[in-house]
Amino acid sequence: MHIPDGFLSAPVAAAGYAASAAVLALAVKRSGQTLEERQVPLLGVTTAFVFAAQMLNFPVAMGTSGHFLGAVLAAVLLGPLNGCLVFAAVLTLQCLLFADGGLTALGANFFNMGVVGGVGGYALFRLATALLPRSRRGFLFAAALASWISVVASASACAVELALSGTVPLGLVLPAMGMVHAIIGIGEAVITVATLSVILAARPDVVGEWRGPSPVLLVGETSS
Amino acid sequence: MSNTPALNIENLHYHYPDGTAALNGITLQVREGERVGIIGANGAGKSTLLLHLNGILRGNGTVRVFGSLLGKGTLSEIRNKVGMVFQNPDDQLFCPTICEDVAFGPRNMRLPEAEVRQRVDRAMETVGIAPLKQKSPFHLSIGQKKRAALATVLSMDAHILALDEPTSNLDPRGRRGLIDLLQAFARTQIIATHDLDLVRQLCTRVVLLDAGRIVADGPPDSLLDDHALLEAHGL
Amino acid sequence: MTARNRASVPALDPRAKIVAMVAALILCVSTPAQRYTTFAAYFAVLVAAFALSGVSARVLARRLLAVLPMMLLCAAFIPFLHHDTVGGGYSLSFGGLHLSRSGLLVLWNIAIKASLGVALVTLLNETTPFPLLLRGLEQLRCPRLGILLLGFCHRFLFVLRDEALRMKRAADARGFQGRWLWHAPVVGRMIGALFLRGYERGERVYLAMASRGFNGGMPAAETPPALAPADRVFLGGALAVFLVLRIALP
Numbered sequence: 001m002h003i004p005d006g007f008l009s010a011p012v013a014a015a016g017y018a019a020s021a022a023v024l025a026l027a028v029k030r031s032g033q034t035l036e037e038r039q040v041p042l043l044g045v046t047t048a049f050v051f052a053a054q055m056l057n058f059p060v061a062m063g064t065s066g067h068f069l070g071a072v073l074a075a076v077l078l079g080p081l082n083g084c085l086v087f088a089a090v091l092t093l094q095c096l097l098f099a100d101g102g103l104t105a106l107g108a109n110f111f112n113m114g115v116v117g118g119v120g121g122y123a124l125f126r127l128a129t130a131l132l133p134r135s136r137r138g139f140l141f142a143a144a145l146a147s148w149i150s151v152v153a154s155a156s157a158c159a160v161e162l163a164l165s166g167t168v169p170l171g172l173v174l175p176a177m178g179m180v181h182a183i184i185g186i187g188e189a190v191i192t193v194a195t196l197s198v199i200l201a202a203r204p205d206v207v208g209e210w211r212g213p214s215p216v217l218l219v220g221e222t223s224s
Numbered sequence: 225m226s227n228t229p230a231l232n233i234e235n236l237h238y239h240y241p242d243g244t245a246a247l248n249g250i251t252l253q254v255r256e257g258e259r260v261g262i263i264g265a266n267g268a269g270k271s272t273l274l275l276h277l278n279g280i281l282r283g284n285g286t287v288r289v290f291g292s293l294l295g296k297g298t299l300s301e302i303r304n305k306v307g308m309v310f311q312n313p314d315d316q317l318f319c320p321t322i323c324e325d326v327a328f329g330p331r332n333m334r335l336p337e338a339e340v341r342q343r344v345d346r347a348m349e350t351v352g353i354a355p356l357k358q359k360s361p362f363h364l365s366i367g368q369k370k371r372a373a374l375a376t377v378l379s380m381d382a383h384i385l386a387l388d389e390p391t392s393n394l395d396p397r398g399r400r401g402l403i404d405l406l407q408a409f410a411r412t413q414i415i416a417t418h419d420l421d422l423v424r425q426l427c428t429r430v431v432l433l434d435a436g437r438i439v440a441d442g443p444p445d446s447l448l449d450d451h452a453l454l455e456a457h458g459l
Numbered sequence: 460m461t462a463r464n465r466a467s468v469p470a471l472d473p474r475a476k477i478v479a480m481v482a483a484l485i486l487c488v489s490t491p492a493q494r495y496t497t498f499a500a501y502f503a504v505l506v507a508a509f510a511l512s513g514v515s516a517r518v519l520a521r522r523l524l525a526v527l528p529m530m531l532l533c534a535a536f537i538p539f540l541h542h543d544t545v546g547g548g549y550s551l552s553f554g555g556l557h558l559s560r561s562g563l564l565v566l567w568n569i570a571i572k573a574s575l576g577v578a579l580v581t582l583l584n585e586t587t588p589f590p591l592l593l594r595g596l597e598q599l600r601c602p603r604l605g606i607l608l609l610g611f612c613h614r615f616l617f618v619l620r621d622e623a624l625r626m627k628r629a630a631d632a633r634g635f636q637g638r639w640l641w642h643a644p645v646v647g648r649m650i651g652a653l654f655l656r657g658y659e660r661g662e663r664v665y666l667a668m669a670s671r672g673f674n675g676g677m678p679a680a681e682t683p684p685a686l687a688p689a690d691r692v693f694l695g696g697a698l699a700v701f702l703v704l705r706i707a708l709p
């Protein structure tokens with residue numbers, strides 16, 4: 001889903017940058033107010049985690065594989081704005097280190113995955129948790145739903161941008177991308193749920209959005 | 225130097241938030257220049273005790289470093305005096321280059337840049353990794369990383385070195401090199417370790433912990449030869 | 460992967476290289492697709508740059524492969540593109556030929572620009588060790604929080620990747636063959652374990668930083684020195700070459 005250089009027309013690429021810059025400015029401003037000192041290294045390591053997790057391919061069917069996106073996972077763990085910061089760092093690093101995703105398309109790529117996938121998915125997650133019973137099951141189901149939709153929505157945003165740039169015909173690509181990612185999204189949902197349940201079992205205190213039974217801390221509280 | 229002990233711990237208790245007691249009334253005095261080995265089975269409280277030396281954990285009881293009582297007001301002063309080297313150098317070294325990591329402490333002390341640079345050079349020289357300045361920690365061997373981790377607190381001119389398992393995961397030669405290095409420092413050292421040979425070679429005193437209590441305290445030769453004692457406390 | 464020190468270009472200031480790369484990239488991407496001579500000239504300049512800097516073509520080839528799926532996806536839809544413009548017919552009349560030509564132009568456009576983009580980025584990161592690249596970005600006044608985050612991420616990326624690979628190997632050693640969608644939970648549990656290890660490492664890193672006097676703000680780095688004459692010559696030359704090619708050639 002990483003758009004390379006040259007696939008987007010100048011207005012679309014510029015709009016991607018503008019939208020991303022606005023969201024990031026907000027995230028930095030907010031996090032500057034609330035970012036506790038201990039969160040800086042945690043955000044850094046989580047960024048590395050999302051990066052590493054995206055390297056693990058998961059099987060879709062008979063040899064074809066998709067890779068994990070993790071936008072909803074990051075938002076549920078860290079909150080939507082910190083999740084945004086993490087995604088911006090991941091995508092920038094992928095672009096600068098591995099030339100994965102074009103530099104001129106970086107704004108659009110961040111918009112698709114970090115904003116549409118992450119913030120959009122998170123909003124859906126909040127909506128679902130409000131409607132569903134406040135239990136572990138409801139929590140995980142909401143995460144599954146949100147992460148499935150986040151993948152489909154990211155892919156659709158990607159298709160729309162490519163079509164606006166005149167690179168592909170929208171009428172055909174939108175359903176095609178949507179269909180393929182509806183399948184990949186199942187993998188995303190399954191992985192998000194499995195990941196969250198492992199974390200909820202061991203360290204519920206680190207799941208930012210978990211409002212369930214109060215956790216038993218495993219590490220000493222630190223003071224400074 | 226006066227008679228003030230480098231470190232004075234009185235009746236220190238610590239419980240983890242889930243209620244498990246980790247330290248059960250530790251009282252310990254360390255004179256300047258002593259090299260104290262802290263030994264004990266897994267879970268005896270060695271690392272927990274170390275984390276109290278610079279206020280990362282705070283239990284009930286008092287900790288004094290060169291006479292000043294550890295508290296909110298003295299925290300940064302004491303953290304500059306007690307250099308903590310963690311067991312896993314990958315936790316300690318977090319900057320893109322070794323050089324920046326070694327400069328991290330002095331810069332937090334708000335030293336002028338020229339002095340920071342001087343201290344970085346000296347610290348890296350001392351531990352013998354001067355040529356690795358611009359390297360990323362990822363490209364270093366474990367032995368080199370352990371040395372670099374040591375340099376990050378030497379550059380702060382720490383008076384007390386608190387080391388957690390300094391020889392773990394080192395090959396025999398790396399281990400010997402590190403022991404020689406530590407032997408050359410005149411500073412007070414407090415070393416939590418399972419490596420009894422290291423204690424025998426390096427330390428002037430041994431403290432044996434079990435279940436958060438000090439069960440023995442004495443010179444290494446007599447204490448480490450008391451096999452019945454060691455066996456009884458899980459070593 | 461890792462940036463290795465190469466003989467000729469690493470001596471240059473990373474700031475000069477970053478600005479040159481970004482400017483060249485923008486000029487390349489904004490070039491109209493029909494200006495074949497210009498693209499040929501870009502190509503020649505890049506071949507020369509690769510030869511001078513000693514960056515291996517194999518690295519480039521590997522990265523170009525990664526762009527291929529997206530390219531194929533777009534290529535698959537080329538026959539359907541612009542069919543409105545020729546009245547919806549797929550006949551082999553003149554209209555049909557015209558259709559395929561405009562489609563091919565779109566394909567050529569994305570193929571050449573994506574390749575040039577990958578080549579430029581590869582050139583930069585293969586000649587500049589990442590820490591220097593970060594310092595360059597910082598000196599160019601990129602936001603500090605971002606630089607900090609990138610630095611942390613790069614530092615622990617390889618540590619975590621190795622942990623991920625060890626876990627995968629341990630699973631493979633016990634006969635795990637992920638082939639179907641319902642094997643995905645296994646991958647999920649691995650990712651969960653990976654997160655916990657990463658998170659707890661983050662906590663320990665924080666403790667190690669706090670032990671050295673960290674209290675939220677990162678110590679300020681030194682003020683950047685001015686660009687050396689050699690860097691100015693390189694930057695000026697690179698900008699001039701790409702500008703001339705972009706504007707003057709047909």
